[in-house]
Amino acid sequence: MEQTTIRSNPLPIPNKVTQKVASGSPNIGQPMNSSYENQWMLSEEHRVPVRKQFEESKEDANKTKDIPKKPKDTPEAPRKSQKDMTKAERRLMQEQQRMEKQQRLNAGLPKSAKKAAEIEPKKPVVAATVNQDDKAKKTQKTQKIQENDVPWLLHLDTPKRPDSSTLDLHPAVLTLGLYFSEFKIVGSNARCVAMLETFSKASVLFTLEQLLYVSPSDATFSRHIQKHLDPQIAYLLSTRPMSLSMRECIRWLKKEMSDIVEEDPPLSDDDARHRLMDRIEHFIRERITMADRLIVQYGLQKIQDGEVILTYGKSSVVESLLLEAKKKGIEFKVIVVDSRPLFEGKHLIRRLVAAGIDCSYHLLSSVYVALRSVTKVLMGAHALLNNGAVYSRIGSAMVAMAASDKQIPVMICCETYKFVNRTQVDSFVMNEIGNPDALVNTKPTYNANHLDQPTSDVSVLTSWREQPNLRLLNLLYDVTPSKYITLVVTEVGLIPCTSAPVIWREYNEEFGKRE
Structure with missing residues (x-):
């Protein structure tokens, strides 16, 4: 007899030959579940394709729509639970x-x-x-405003007019907010000093009549002063976005106020008030004023006779360094590069020319022409980031890259209080947007080379907001990568920009500011 080899089926798949069901089984005639696994386990005759099942469910749904609604008098059928429902x-x-x-x-x-x-x-x-x-009216207004906005920079704060109707704020804070919003106080050092001195006044003098600020009867001065200064800080933040150095100063100020609260035994109101004023004065003197003097002393080592120094914009510490070098008898020339709309370099070149320094003035568009005879580039900074990049006024990155292209060393003068624990690789993640109308020159230009053609009385960009495809962008800061910076002059010495996180960590450990 021939032996029949029976192939064992590794999977218990039922088929016509091997499936044997007892006649008394209760599963006979019962539908199987419609899950994918059970459908796959069925034979090909009983298997329902997924597409066909989806079409049947759509037909069932259409049928249910055609069914007329029951009258209100008839009782509704009990609602099925989701377990009892089919997939359709x-x-x-x-x-x-x-x-x-x-x-x-x-x-x-x-x-x-x-x-x-x-x-x-x-x-x-x-x-x-x-x-x-x-x-509808609001959407129309926002559409008109957003037509001229850059769509990929809507996350940045737009310039705002300060609300001077707030009566519960200190008058000095209201005045400072107006100065910030109108760019009458510019520069990171000037803004930080003005803000700290204003907070010192707000913590001592409460009204214009020089009345002392008195805390409520149910709280001491040390515990209520932070609650008193919080709306002042929020108001300044609403008038103009704070620079990174100002945020570091506010973080330090809040740490000092919390240290006053933790004093044991607790300080009286007068002692706490004088302690806070003394700490603010000490910070301005040690971290800003004395730091600038030390930077000037270290920077003099890098200025020699016969050098041509290029600077961009106006930095208070760079101005002090150049004036001190002139007092020391060093003979050098200065090229000031400037840009719109603030033209800060004009104020710097007036001071340098008055001191007897040989100067020349260029716009940012002609920076490569200015770099022909330059031996060193000297600039300030608004902040030094944790990755060694410099956060400074718009155009600084262009000057640094152009100087690096010409193999000219770039020196940055920066105080250590401007070192921030923040990493940023571009100028679009965080920045400040200025008023785009400041870029529009509404005055007609006179062209002497075309006397036969009369000049227009209206500038080309006067009605730029009515042009749907025209957008003006006025960014105030940019980021200069560390590879374009030769060294950084600080009050602790001449350091590479990559040492910024080490110094930031050391100062946090010393002053107890680590978070």
Whole structure:
């Protein structure tokens, strides 16, 4: 007899030959579950394709739509639980819930059906139409404003006019906010000193009549002063975004106020007030004034006779360094590169020329022409980031890259209080946007080379907001990568820019500011 080899099936897949079901089995005639696993386990005759099953569910849904609604008198059938529903029924229910939620959102109601049911009967029809008209007007205004905005920089703060109607703020803080918003106080050192001195006045003098600031009866001065200064800080932040160095000063100030609270035994109100004033004066003297003098002393080592130094914009510490070098009898020339719209270099070149320094003036567009005879580039900084990059006024990166292209050393003068624990590789993650109208020259230009053609009385960019495809961008800062910077002059010495995180860590350990 021939031996028949029986091949063992590794998977218990039922088929016509091997499937044997007992006649008394209760599974006979019962439908199987419609899960993918059970469908795959069925034979090919009983297997239903997924596409066909989806089409059947759509047909079932369409049939349910055609069924007429039951009258209100007839009792509704008990609602099935989701476990008892088929896949098609569950999908239909989810689709209905999604459509109802979308209708509620379009009507201005909350997502939740329960909250919408509470709000809907109370909401009058007239108010809805008024709200829709207000929304339409607001959207039209925002569309007009956003037409001239750069779409990929909408996350940055736009320039705002300070709200001077706030009466619970100190008058010195209101004045300082106006100065900041109108760019009457510029430069990181000047802004930080003005802010700290104003906070010192706000913590001591409460009104214009020189009355002492008195804390409430249920709180001491040391515990209430931070609550008193918080709205002052928020107001300055609303008038103009704070620079990174100002944020470091505020962080230090809050740490000092918390140290006063933790004093044991607790200080009296007068002692706490004098302690806070003394700490602010000490910070300005040690970290800004004395630091600038030390930077000048270290920077003099790098200035020799016959050098041509290029600087960009106006930096207070660079100005002090150049004036001190002239007093020491060093003979050198200075090239000041400037840019719109602030033209800070004009103020610097007036001071240098008055001191007897040989100077020349260039715009940023002609920086490569100015670099022909330059031996050293000297610039200031608003902050030194943790990755060694310099955060400074817009155009600094262009000057540094052009000097690096010509193999000219670039020196940055920066105080250590401007070192921040922040890493930034471009100018678009965080920046400040100035008023774009400041870039528009509304005065007509006179061209002497074309006398036969009369000049226009109106500038070309006067009606730039009416041009739908024209956008003006006025960024105030940029980031200079560390590879374009030769060294940084600080009050602790001449260091490479990559040593910034080490110095930041050392100062945090010394002053107890580590977070």
